Amino acid sequence: MKAVGFKTSLPISEAESFIDVDLEKPAPGGRDLLVKVDAISVNPVDFKIRQNSAKDTVLEQPKIIGWDAVGVVEAVGSDVSLFKVGDAVYYAGDITRSGSNAEYQLIDERIVGRKPTTLSNEAAAGIPLTALTAWEIFFDRMRLSPERDRNKTLLIIGGAGGVGSIAIQLAKKLLGLHVIATASRPETIDWCKKMGADLVVNHRNLIDEVRNAGFQYVDYIVDFVDTNGYWDTLAELIKPQGHIASITGSAAPVVLNKLKNKSVSFSWEFMFTRSTYQTDDMIEQHHILNQVADLLDEGVLQPTVTQTLHGLTADALKQAHAQLESGTTIGKLVISF
CATH class of the missing domain: 3.40.50.720 (NAD(P)-binding Rossmann-like Domain)
Structure with a gap:
């Protein structure tokens, strides 16, 4: 599968601050969903982790980051009960696992919600985190x-x-x-x-x-x-x-x-606490995302996306990170695959 990652922490202006890679498609087990990712959002946490997680080192395997995502469930683990193959979902991910800057991603169903039915993939991708x-x-x-x-x-x-x-x-x-x-x-x-x-x-x-x-x-x-x-x-x-x-x-x-x-x-407040520590109430993020989806579908809340880029490429991720690092971004920036 296609993915975008990095092996060392570099300024976003450097050629290898992001690299295009090809990885093996993962298989779900337990409570994991395998999601075919259609759109992602980029957040300040993305560039902070890119800047700091591989300083003064070169990783053997590329690190795939990214957390906000919208996609469709392609396969489910043996213990999944909240979703089925074909469901459209959105989520903010788990900072301890491989991220959403990839064609496919494994994600625990307890931190996944149903995608708002009235929103485009791009609009929905800007919401979860x-x-x-x-x-x-x-x-x-x-x-x-x-x-x-x-x-x-x-x-x-x-x-x-x-x-x-x-x-x-x-x-x-x-x-x-x-x-x-x-x-x-x-x-x-x-x-x-x-x-x-x-x-x-x-x-x-x-x-x-x-x-x-x-x-x-x-x-x-x-x-x-x-x-x-x-x-x-x-x-x-x-x-x-x-x-x-x-x-x-x-x-x-x-x-x-x-x-x-x-x-x-x-x-x-740290949004990744529940998934990082596998807290007893981890499923609360599933419930929150479903409530937010209802509020968006009812028109109570409105999307916050102001800029959309296209393509799962290193160049698109570089452009997105450069924009966020400028400190001038209004609302949310998303990338549609």
Whole structure:
């Protein structure tokens, strides 16, 4: 089967930052589905792993990355019960296994959902990783609910990115929150408003922007950009007894003491936790993806794809990674095979 991978971590401008390879088609066992991949999405996690997973070394076998995917089930393992051959599916994958930048992929059925019937392959491919991340951060980590939290304030750091785009929609449509999103360029400001943000503020002067808009504090903050880079600002703006959550990690310790006097809670969200550790509730990602598919088919949520490339080739992956590394991507970028 055709695939695109790499043997060493190189700048995306280098000729062998991605290479076209031919691999043996895998066979499913246990709870695995063999999926014929039709479209993929590229996320920041893709280029971060490409940049760091094979530094100062040359792998014997090419590493295949990529996680968001849409495709059709071609074969199933002996223990599969959720899907059958011919089902159209979408998923965000498992960071410990071979990725979706390939014609075929093995994926555990417990982290797979049914593809939204009203969406094209390209539109559906842009959803899984970002929707799972936003859903888990709101409902599993922060434990928000429309009954308790409707009309409370939420500040989203990075509103126009992939996760921010779907997070704005979930916060508005499902939780009824008053959403404040950060953006600075006219096109990103417009995009945040299109996604449903009530207010868009400039991240370069965030405290003044929020307070000049009439909010001394906000009830909740989610960070999709840079935990430590914004930490002092988040600690200042969060309401006493509020909750901050982040997906971005930190190379340096996070100074949690700054939250103590306000009794503020803090949570990490990592979308791959359930699959990496084979948690008892791993099947929750199957259920979440099916719920999101229903919301998309009902028109409650809208797709977030803004750019589509074509072809399972090293050149297409290089172009996609270069775009994401530029830091200017709005919404999601997908590649259709």
